[in-house]
Amino acid sequence: MPCINPEGKPTETGKKVLQALRDNGLCSAEKVAEVTGVALFRVRSGLRDMVEAELVELVEDKYNITEKGIKLIE
Amino acid sequence: MEENQATQVSLPRLGDKAPDFDAVTTHGNLKLDDFKGSWIILFSHPADFTPVCTTEFIAFAEIFPDLQKRGVELLGLSVDSLSSHIAWARNVEEKTGVKIPFPIIADLSKEVSLAYGMVHPGQSKTETVRCVFIIDDKQVIRTILYYPLSTGRNMQEILRIVDALQMTDANGVATPANWNPGDKVIVPAPNTQEGAEERVKQPDYECVDWYLCKKQL
Numbered sequence: 001m002p003c004i005n006p007e008g009k010p011t012e013t014g015k016k017v018l019q020a021l022r023d024n025g026l027c028s029a030e031k032v033a034e035v036t037g038v039a040l041f042r043v044r045s046g047l048r049d050m051v052e053a054e055l056v057e058l059v060e061d062k063y064n065i066t067e068k069g070i071k072l073i074e
Numbered sequence: 075m076e077e078n079q080a081t082q083v084s085l086p087r088l089g090d091k092a093p094d095f096d097a098v099t100t101h102g103n104l105k106l107d108d109f110k111g112s113w114i115i116l117f118s119h120p121a122d123f124t125p126v127c128t129t130e131f132i133a134f135a136e137i138f139p140d141l142q143k144r145g146v147e148l149l150g151l152s153v154d155s156l157s158s159h160i161a162w163a164r165n166v167e168e169k170t171g172v173k174i175p176f177p178i179i180a181d182l183s184k185e186v187s188l189a190y191g192m193v194h195p196g197q198s199k200t201e202t203v204r205c206v207f208i209i210d211d212k213q214v215i216r217t218i219l220y221y222p223l224s225t226g227r228n229m230q231e232i233l234r235i236v237d238a239l240q241m242t243d244a245n246g247v248a249t250p251a252n253w254n255p256g257d258k259v260i261v262p263a264p265n266t267q268e269g270a271e272e273r274v275k276q277p278d279y280e281c282v283d284w285y286l287c288k289k290q291l
Contacts, residue, residue: 003102041108041147042101049102 003046004053010072013038017046018073021056021065028062085191088218092116092209093189099149100159101177106213113146113240114209115232118192118202122154122162126226130204131163132172137229144236145211148176152202153187156180197223208235210243245291258288 003014010018016036021027024035029047033040047063050056055069086093092114096105117134119127134148141148152159163174181187181202192202204221217235221227238249247259263285264270270284281287 039147040112041104044108045102045104 003049004055008053010055013042014046014050015073017043017050018055018065018069021063022070022073026059026062026064032063086189086207086215086218088215090215092207092213092215093186095179095186095189097151097179097181097186098156099177099179100156100163100174104149104177104179109147109149109209110213111211113144113211113236114149114207115141115146115236116149116151116190116205116207116209117227118151118187118190118205120198120201120203120223121152122158123165126224127152128162128166130226131166131174132170133227133229134176135172135174137233138175140233141236144233144240146236150176150178151181151186151192152178153181153184153200155182194220206232208232208239210239241291247289247291250288258290261287261289263287 003011003017005011013036016038017032020032020035024031027035029044030040032038032047033043036043038046047056047058050069051058051063054066055072057064057066092106094106096103119130121127131150134150138148154162159178159180163178167173179186184193187193187202190205190207192205193199194203197203201223203223204225204227206217206219206221206227207215208217210216216239219227219232234254237255238253241255241259242248245259247261250258250260253259258280261273261279264273273279273284273287274281276287279287279289
């Protein structure tokens, strides 16, 4: 996973994505890519993994950080 | 048996929708859909830790910023394992100072390479040949290049093709032989007698005859 390591912790890219969601609220993948400077394909892939890990939730076509996600970057 | 072999060999053609994939890469699991909206150069190489491939990876890394400026992502592929790809990319950086900035698909199952027709049994039954698929932002295959195992690819030609495709899409023109950015382009030939008569009178066109006219963009 590009955003979560095998120990279940966010990678540097993962932290950037989670922080972007924490600081900007509900965001599209495109907005996260713009804010973080991470390539859009990596953001899309990372968000998919983080939804599966319940760090992020998909609300229609946008993403929101969960309580579990916030705890991981505190 | 023959039928089985026939179904395994898939050769996508220009204008086809690029085959979908869901692949393990050095940048995590990636799907074709993750690249939606970007152009992609998907290329295969025969094997990690081999000399020609190493020179090509360095060369691809060197044109990576030029591709990014053109909205193009790079994606490598071979049938080696993920560990092999990671070790090779680290070795290239350690020995040459060149960081490999793009993901590499570890296609051990050959699922992607067979879908894209990257294994040419006449060259090698086990390795992928040197394929280049240029896929546009609508995920349509626009160019396919095949190079044999012994011949490294020409990065300037790959950049030139991307430039030509993006320029012709934007301007509805075509490019002559050996075209490079800044050169005159070909205006589509008229398809009526009247159009042909008008074409040769166009003052800003350089015409050999009605069907072969160039203009400066």
